[in-house]
Amino acid sequence: MKQTYIWIAFTLLLVLNIVLMLRLSHVSTRLDGMKTTPREQPSTPVAHHEAEEIEVAISMNHIQRHANKLYFAGQNENWPLAGFYVHEIEETMEEIADGHVEDDGINISQLMEALGIPALEGLEKSIAAKNKAEFNTAYNLLVTTCNNCHQSTNHPYIVIQNPKTPALDNQVY
Numbered sequence: 001m002k003q004t005y006i007w008i009a010f011t012l013l014l015v016l017n018i019v020l021m022l023r024l025s026h027v028s029t030r031l032d033g034m035k036t037t038p039r040e041q042p043s044t045p046v047a048h049h050e051a052e053e054i055e056v057a058i059s060m061n062h063i064q065r066h067a068n069k070l071y072f073a074g075q076n077e078n079w080p081l082a083g084f085y086v087h088e089i090e091e092t093m094e095e096i097a098d099g100h101v102e103d104d105g106i107n108i109s110q111l112m113e114a115l116g117i118p119a120l121e122g123l124e125k126s127i128a129a130k131n132k133a134e135f136n137t138a139y140n141l142l143v144t145t146c147n148n149c150h151q152s153t154n155h156p157y158i159v160i161q162n163p164k165t166p167a168l169d170n171q172v173y
């Protein structure tokens with residue numbers, strides 16, 4: 001008699017266990033479904049877009065500083081230093097070109113590949129030739145390119161010019 005009760009209790013527990021497991025899997029399927037509901041989707045691309053924008057602004061900060069230093073290296077005909085800064089600007093531009101950056105439907109990466117990086121060629125040549133006049137012409141072209149791209153990407157108020165004083169005065173050019 002006692003044994004029968006134990007068996008009934010055991011069977012009941014088993015059934016309860018199965019019911020609970022089935023309910024749990026149902027709940028987790030519903031949770032999975034909620035993760036991909038259309039209502040949840042817009043948040044992902046927006047966060048991605050913001051992250052890209054922050055990256056471009058930081059890269060531009062580096063480019064601006066290196067362009068400033070490049071100018072004074074060139075004016076002082078310090079060619080190894082000028083070459084170093086052109087290389088730094090190129091690296092930052094390549095990061096943007098390879099970064100699949102899009103802003104307001106404008107492909108920034110493509111513009112960087114087509115406009116930005118080619119504007120460094122003349123500078124590289126003038127530095128290799130140690131020719132200050134050529135350097136100045138190429139530097140003016142770079143500044144024009146900065147501004148052309150800001151115009152094309154709806155940032156016409158970001159205007160770059162040839163620097164008058166070094167941004168940082170604790171370095172020898």
Ligand code: HEC
Nearest residue numbers: 053056057060061063064067111112116146149153158160
């Ligand atoms: C391929 C296009 C492109 C080129 C080329 C380009 N920029 Fe930009 N720049 C942008 C975009 C886009 C922004 C706005 C970034 C944002 O919305 O966060 C920007 C923003 C900036 C800013 C504002 C951010 C800050 O830190 O104040 C500066 C400064 C800047 N660029 C400097 C330069 C300089 C200097 C050059 C040239 C040596 C240059 N840019 C070339 C696209 C470009």
